[in-house]
Amino acid sequence: MADSAQAQKLVYLVTGGCGFLGEHVVRMLLQQEPQLRELRIFDLHLGPWLEELKTGPVQVTAIQGDVTQAHEVAAAVAGAHVVIHTAGLVDVFGKTSPETIHEVNVQGTRNVIEACVQTGTRFLVYTSSMEVVGPNIKGQPFYRGNENTPYEAVHRHPYPCSKALAEQLVLEANGRKVLGGLPLVTCALRPTGIYGEGHQIMRDFYHQGLRLGGRLFRAIPASVEHGRVYVGNVAWMHVLVARELEHRAALMGGQVYFCYDNSPYKSYEDFNMEFLGPCGLRLVGTRPLLPYWLLVFLAALNVLLQWLLRPLLLYAPLLNPYTLAMANTTFTVSTDKARRHFGYEPPFSWEESRTRTIRWVQAMEGSAQ
């Protein structure tokens, strides 16, 4: 922890600080970063929960802004020591246009980098994604891979394309001179599928299960494994990286790290059942109930329906060709790079992550009644 002479001197900015991950990063910073003097939270939509944070010892500044607007970003970044850039459009369901996804994820990240350079901010942590690597369009498995595992990272979908481009921008910016002449130090964190309190897709599965009379129907073979990571551990990795970048700039600058913890490798559906099961839902079938070709057909049909209905309403179901391919392809990571480089250990065990997530789903149940 910080010595008292250094206490409370730093200004941090978290973009996307009101999102699922961003809120956990914000709360973790307030709990675990003793050097913090001011925490700026920049988001398109500010949450009402921010008010409760404003009574603590750290100055919390909420900034409603858009990362695609360079001047808004520059104003928020000016004077910050560290930027944690989590803001992004996470859309694999066709809710937003590819152009908008690119604008927010790529141009937004470019704006953050340029703001750091122009205003003299030296440390930038970027929330990338496992999707930068894969699964790729060929559906090749990535089994217990690490940051150096060879894999053909080829994408077509706007979301992984945008994350890959943005990550590249961040890594290339490492070493650029910022205002004042010192070098920018950047690094990118690649979470696998994040779960935990506030996870929208878990919410969607839960409500779908309730609508189907407490049942979910298996669509994916249990043998397909997915890497998942608890949101609290992802948040902690961001906090730790932000803290250590200054001291280990030569080692960590320009690096990528998968975000990992001890969550078990399971299929996407079996993993979700770890939380939804104790909340009363049941996964029907030991094998997929529908043949794969039929799922492919339904996924394609959903694309057609989305297109036909677009003038009238937004039809964005969970199943589409991309999500089907994702869910059907093994993608798991096994690495210790973050431990070796900056001493990362996941603070939340699997048991605690599971308990916390179950409690959150149960609270949702309570509020639905």
Ligand SMILES: NC(=O)C1=CN([C@@H]2O[C@H](COP(=O)(O)OP(=O)(O)OC[C@H]3O[C@@H](n4cnc5c(N)ncnc54)[C@H](O)[C@@H]3O)[C@@H](O)[C@H]2O)C=CC1
């Ligand atoms: N959810 C997941 O499983 C994973 C997420 N990620 C990455 O983590 C980051 C956070 O994702 P989540 O918390 O899941 O998403 P989220 O949608 O809950 O949070 C994103 C936040 O960014 C904000 N935002 C969006 N557009 C903005 C704009 N133009 N200007 C300012 N703020 C804007 C949103 O209002 C939201 O609060 C994203 O960069 C995402 O790509 C990476 C791997 C897995």
Ligand SMILES: CC(C)CCC[C@@H](C)[C@H]1CC[C@H]2[C@@H]3[C@H](O)CC4=CC(=O)CC[C@]4(C)[C@H]3CC[C@]12C
């Ligand atoms: C009904 C279908 C057969 C099952 C649908 C499951 C899908 C909705 C999800 C399966 C895999 C998920 C993605 C994965 O966890 C990796 C991700 C990383 C990110 O950066 C953003 C989220 C996501 C794309 C995640 C989205 C939901 C799935 C596609």
